[in-house]
Amino acid sequence: MEQGIRKKTQCITDGSIARALVRLALPIICINLLQVAYQLTDAFWVGRLGAGAVAAVSISFPITFLLISVASGFSIAGSALVAQYMGAARHKKVDHVAAQTLVLVISASLVLAFVGWIFSPVLLHYMRVSPDVSENALRFLRMIFLGLPFMFGFTVFQSVMRGVGEVKVPMMIILGTTSLNFLLDPIFIFGWKTIPPLGVAGAAVATFGTQAIAALIGFYLLFCGKYPIHLKFSDLVPDLSFLKELFFLGIPASLEQSIRSLGILVMMFLITSFGTITTAVYGVGSNVLQLIVIPGMGISIASSVLVGHNIGAGKIKRAHNTALLGAIISFTSLSAVGIICFTFAPHLVRFFVPNDGEVIRQGSVFIQIMALSFGFLGMQMSLSGVFRASGNMMIPLLFSIISFWVLQFPTAYILSKHTSLGILGLWWAFPISYVVTALISIVWFTKGSWKNKRLIGEEEVTDVLVEATA
Numbered sequence: 001m002e003q004g005i006r007k008k009t010q011c012i013t014d015g016s017i018a019r020a021l022v023r024l025a026l027p028i029i030c031i032n033l034l035q036v037a038y039q040l041t042d043a044f045w046v047g048r049l050g051a052g053a054v055a056a057v058s059i060s061f062p063i064t065f066l067l068i069s070v071a072s073g074f075s076i077a078g079s080a081l082v083a084q085y086m087g088a089a090r091h092k093k094v095d096h097v098a099a100q101t102l103v104l105v106i107s108a109s110l111v112l113a114f115v116g117w118i119f120s121p122v123l124l125h126y127m128r129v130s131p132d133v134s135e136n137a138l139r140f141l142r143m144i145f146l147g148l149p150f151m152f153g154f155t156v157f158q159s160v161m162r163g164v165g166e167v168k169v170p171m172m173i174i175l176g177t178t179s180l181n182f183l184l185d186p187i188f189i190f191g192w193k194t195i196p197p198l199g200v201a202g203a204a205v206a207t208f209g210t211q212a213i214a215a216l217i218g219f220y221l222l223f224c225g226k227y228p229i230h231l232k233f234s235d236l237v238p239d240l241s242f243l244k245e246l247f248f249l250g251i252p253a254s255l256e257q258s259i260r261s262l263g264i265l266v267m268m269f270l271i272t273s274f275g276t277i278t279t280a281v282y283g284v285g286s287n288v289l290q291l292i293v294i295p296g297m298g299i300s301i302a303s304s305v306l307v308g309h310n311i312g313a314g315k316i317k318r319a320h321n322t323a324l325l326g327a328i329i330s331f332t333s334l335s336a337v338g339i340i341c342f343t344f345a346p347h348l349v350r351f352f353v354p355n356d357g358e359v360i361r362q363g364s365v366f367i368q369i370m371a372l373s374f375g376f377l378g379m380q381m382s383l384s385g386v387f388r389a390s391g392n393m394m395i396p397l398l399f400s401i402i403s404f405w406v407l408q409f410p411t412a413y414i415l416s417k418h419t420s421l422g423i424l425g426l427w428w429a430f431p432i433s434y435v436v437t438a439l440i441s442i443v444w445f446t447k448g449s450w451k452n453k454r455l456i457g458e459e460e461v462t463d464v465l466v467e468a469t470a
Contacts, residue, residue, distance in 0.1 A: 013087060013309055013310050013313045013315055013318065017306070017318070017321060017322050017325055018325060018329075020302075020306055020322075021299065021302050021303065021306065021322070021325065021326060021329065024162075024165065024167055024301075024302035024305055024306065025295075025298040025299050025301070025302035026298070027167040027168050027170075027171040028162070028167055028171075028297070028298040028301050028302060029294055029295050029297075029298035030171050030175075031158070031167070031170060031171045031174055032294040032297055032298060033294055034171070034174045034175055034178045035174065035178075036290065036291070036294070037178050038174075038177075038178050038181060038207075041178065041181055041182045041185055042057060042181075042185065042203045042207065044185075045185040045186055045189050045203060046189065046200060046203050048189075048190075049189070049199060049200065053136060053199065053200045056133050056136035056137040056140055056200050057137075057140055057200060057203065060137065060140055060141050060144055063123070063141065063144075064144055065261045065264075066258060066261045066262075067112060067116075067148065067151075068151070068155070068257070069254055069257030069258040069260075069261055070108060070112065070152075070254050070257075070258075071105050071108070071109065071151070071152040071155045071156070072155060072159075072253070072254070072257050073250045073251070073252075073253035073254025073255070073256070073257055073258075074101065074104055074105050074108070074246065074247070074250035074253070074254060075101065075105060075155050075156050075158075075159035075160075075250075076159065076250065076253040076388055076393075077101075077246055077249040077250035077253055077393065078097055078098065078100075078101030078105075078156065078159055078160055078163070078246065078250070079159040079160060079162055079163040079304075079305075079308075080163070080249075080304070080308055080388055080389050080390075080391060080393075081097045081101075081163075081246075081249075082094050082097050082098060082101075082159075082160050082163030082164060082229075082308075083163040083164075083304070083305050083307075083308025083309050083312065083389060084308050084309070084311055084312035084389075084391075085097060085312060086163060086164050086165070086228065086308075086309055086312060087308065087309035087310060087311065087312025087313040087315075088312040088313060088314075089313075090312075091228070094163075094164065094228065094229060095229060095230060095231055095232075095235055096235060096239070096242070097160070097242075097246075098156075098160040098163075098222065098229050098231060098235075099231050099235035099236050100235075100238070100239055100242050100243055100246060101156050101159070101160060101246060102153065102156050102160075102222075102231075102236070103236055103238055103243065104243055104246055104247065104250075105152045105153070105155070105156045106149055106152060106153055106156075108152070109148040109149040109151070109152035109153070110148075110149060112145070112148055113145045113146060113148040113149060116141075116142075116144075116145035116148070117142055117145045117146065120138055120141045120142050120145065121138060123141075124137055124138060124141070136199065136200040136201070137200075139200060139201040139204065140200050140201060140203070140204045143201060143204030143205060143207075143208055144204060144207075144208075146208060147204075147207065147208040147211050147212065149215075150208070150211040150212045150214070150215040150216075151211050151215075153215040153218065153219065154173075154211065154214045154215040154218050157170065157215070157218030157219070157221075157222065158170045158218075160222075160229060161227070161229070162301060162305055163305065163308065164227070164228040164229060165228075165305060165309070166227055166228060169221065169227065170218075173214050173217055173218065174214065177210040177211070177213055177214045178210075180210050180213070181206055181207065181210045184205075184206035184209060184210065185202070185203055185206045187202075187206075188201075188202030188203070188205045188206045189202035189203055189206075190202070249391070249393060250393075251393075252393035252394050252396075252397040253388065253393050253396070253397070255397055256393075256396050256397040256400045259397070259400045259401060259404065259405070260400060260404070263400075263404035263405070263408070263409065266409060267404075267408070267409060267412065268282075270409070270412060270413060270416070270426070271426060274416070274423055274426070277358055277359060277362065278362070278423055278426070280353065280356070280359050280363075281359055281362045281363045281366050282366070282426075283352075284348075284349050284352045284353060284359065284363045284366075285363060285366045285367055285370065285427075287352055288341065288348055288367055289370070292334065292337055292338075292341070292374055293377065293378075293381070295330075295333055295334065295337070295378075296330050296333075296334055296377065296378035296381045296382070297381060299326055299329055299330045299333070299378070299381075299382055300326070300330070300381040300382045300384065300385035301385060302326065303322060303323060303326030303327075303382050303385050303386055303389070304385035304386065304388055304389040305389070306319075306322045306326075307319045307322050307323055307385075307386050307389040307390065308389035308390075310322060311389065311390055311451075316451050319390075319451070320448075320451065323382075323383065323386040323445065326382045326385075326386070327379045327382045327383055327386075327442075327445070329382075330375075330378035330379050330381065330382040331375040331376070331378055331379040331382075332375065333378065334374040334375045334377065334378030334379075335372075335374060335375030335378075337374060338370075338371040338372050338373070338374035338375060339371070339372070341367055341368075341370075341371040341374070342367070342368050342371040342372060345363075345364040345365075345367040345368050345371070346360055346364045348363075348364075348367060349363035349364055349367065362423070365424070365427065366427045369424070369427045369428060369430070369431060370427065370430045370431055370434075372431070373430070373431035373434040373435055374434075376431075376434045376435045376437075376438035376439075377434040377438070379438045379441065379442070380399065380403075380434065380437050380438040380441045383441040383442070383444075383445050384396040384399060384441065386445070386450065387444075387450050390450045390451065392450050395444060395450070399437055399440065399441060402436075402437060402440065403433050403434075403437040404433070407429070407432060407433035407436055407437065408429045408430065408432075408433035409429070411425075411428070411429040411432050411433065412425060412426045412429035415428055415429060
C-alpha cells in the first residue's frame with residue numbers, strides 16, 4: 001500500500017508534466033460533465049409537469065449554488081493542504097486534514113440544513129414567489145436542505161481525493177449515481193406501482209437518495225484504507241486550533257464562489273430589464289458557456305493538484321513549469337473551442353431554441369462576441385487554481401471581485417444603458433472582463449510572489465528533501 005502511494009506521488013512530482021496533467025484533467029472533466037447531466041436529468045423529467053413545476057425547481061438553483069459555495073470554499077482549502085502534505089509524504093497529516101475538513105463542512109451543513117428548513121417559507125416569501133408555485137418550491141427546497149450533509153460530505157470526498165491525485169474513483173461514483181438518478185426521477189415524480197406520484201418533490205427525493213448513496217460510498221472509501229487517505233474514527237475528534245486555521249483559510253474561497261453566484265443574480269436583474277428575448281438569449285449563452293468552461297475547470301483543478309504536490313515536495317521550479325503549461329493548454333484548447341463556437345454559433349443556439357428566429361439571430365451574435373475570448377477565460381481559471389494550490393486564497397477572491405464587480409457588471413450597465421450599443425453592450429462586457437482579468441492574472445503570476453506562500457511549514461519540506469537525497 002505504502003509503495004503504491006509513493007508511486008502515485010512520484011508520478012505527479014516526477015516525469016512528464018503534460019502526461020500528469022492529462023491523466024488528472026480528463027476524469028475531472030468527465031465528472032463535471034456528469035454533474036451537468038445530473039441537473040439536466042431533473043430539468044428533463046420535471047419539464048413534463050409543466051411551466052409551474054419548472055419554475056418551482058428553478059427557484060432553488062441560485063440558493064443551491066450559494067450553499068454549495070460554502071462547502072466548496074472549505075473543501076478547496078482542505079484539498080490544497082492535502083496536496084501539499086501528500087507532496088511532502090506526510091501521510092498522517094493528509095489523514096488529519098481530510099478528517100478535520102469533513103468535520104468542519106459536515107458541521108456547517110447541519111447548521112445550514114436546520115436554518116434552511118425552518119426559514120424556507122420566509123425565504124420564498126421575500127423572493128415573491130407566486131402562490132401557484134410556492135407550495136412545490138417549498139417541498140423541493142426543504143428536501144434540498146435535508147440532503148445538505150450528504151451533498152457537502154461528497155464535496156469534501158471529491159476534494160480530498162483530488163488532493164491526493166485520485167480522480168477516477170469519484171468519477172465512477174458520479175457516473176453510477178447520475179444513471180440511478182435518471183431512473184429514479186420518473187418513478188418518484190410520476191409514481192410506480194406502490195410508490196405514489198410526488199410531482200416536483202419526487203425529483204428532490206431522487207436527488208436526496210442518490211446523493212446519500214454517493215456520500216456513504218465516499219465515507220466508506222475514506223475509512224477502508226484502500227486509497228491514499230485512511231481515516232479512523234479517532235481522526236474525527238475536533239482539533240479546534242486546526243479547525244480555526246482551516247476556517248480562515250477557506251473563507252476567501254467561499255467568498256469567491258459566493259461572489260460569482262451573487263454576480264449571476266445581479267446580472268440577471270440587468271438583463272431582464274431588456275425583455276423576454278434578451279433574457280432568453282442570455283439563457284442560451286449561459287448554457288453554452290457552462291459547457292465551454294468544463295474543460296477549463298478540469299485543467300484548472302488538475303494544475304492545482306500538481307502544483308500543490310510539487311510545492312509540498314519542495315520542487316518550486318516544477319510547480320512553476322506545471323502552472324505555465326496548464327495555462328498554455330487552457331488558453332489554446334478553449335481558444336480552439338471558441339473558434340468552433342464562433343463558426344457554428346447559429347447551430348448551437350438552434351439546438352436550445354429551434355423555432356424562434358429572433359432568439360437564434362441575437363443568440364448567435366452573443367456567442368460570437370464571447371467566443372474568441374474563451375481562451376483568456378480558460379487561462380485565468382487555470383492560474384487561479386495555481387494560486388489556490390499555493391495557499392494564496394485571497395488572490396482568486398480579488399480576481400472574482402475585479403472580474404464582475406469592477407469590470408463585467410459596470411461595463412454591461414454603462415454600455416447598454418448609456419451608449420448606442422444597447423443590448424450589444426451587455427454582451428461586450430463578457431469578453432472585456434475575461435481578457436482584462438486574464439492579463440492581470442498573467443502579471444501576478446509573472447511576479448512570482450505566489451511561490452513564496454506555503455501551507456505546511458518549511459521544516460516539513462526540508463525533511464522530505466533530506467529523505468529524497470539520502
